[in-house]
Amino acid sequence: MTSENLTSKEEDVLDEIESEGVDFLRLQFTDILGTVKNVSVPARQAEKAFSEGIYFDGSSIEGFVRIQESDMRLVPDPDTFAILPWREKEDSAAARMICDVYDTSTGEPFEGDPRRVLKNALERAREMGYTVNAAPEP
Structure with missing residues (x-):
């Protein structure tokens, strides 16, 4: 599967799917x-x-937007593609990708998207000469 407008990473994900x-x-x-x-x-x-x-109704997500400004768009990050491991081999497979959220009225990244907030903070830290290291703690 290939398309002229896709990156090589996106094409790799389509092939793996x-x-x-x-x-x-x-x-x-x-x-x-x-x-x-x-x-x-x-x-x-x-x-x-x-x-x-992929479009979705942002007003259905706690704290996102009001019903009047509800159209939002998910743009998947191909670097986050992973097949979900808990399905049996004979079952159909499912996978996940983490997405960035966009405001469809402006076409810009949604300011309330926590992933966007983190990207902005990492960029500011980089500009100041810092390297940020983070890891989850169970």
């Missing part, structure tokens, strides 16, 4: 409290997710 028999993708993001949310789509929509994004 096909070779591993992935049926569903979970496009993940977090709300402002850090709770993981996802929009599940058929794997055949992966190319569309990369090229156009």
Whole structure:
């Protein structure tokens, strides 16, 4: 599977989806409290997710936007692609990608997206000469 507008990493993900028999993708993001949310789509929509994004109703996410400004778009990061390991081999496979959230009214990254806030903080730290190291602690 290839498309002229996709990066080589996105094409690699499409190839892996096909070779591993992935049926569903979970496009993940977090709300402002850090709770993981996802929009599940058929794997055949992966190319569309990369090229156009997948739209969802942001007003249904706690703390995102009001109903009047609810259209939001998920853009998956191909570097975060992972096949979910808890399915049996004979079952259909599912995978996930972490997404950036975009405001469809402006086309800009959504300011309330915690991933965007972290990217901004990392960029500011880099500009000041710092290196940020972080890890989860169970």
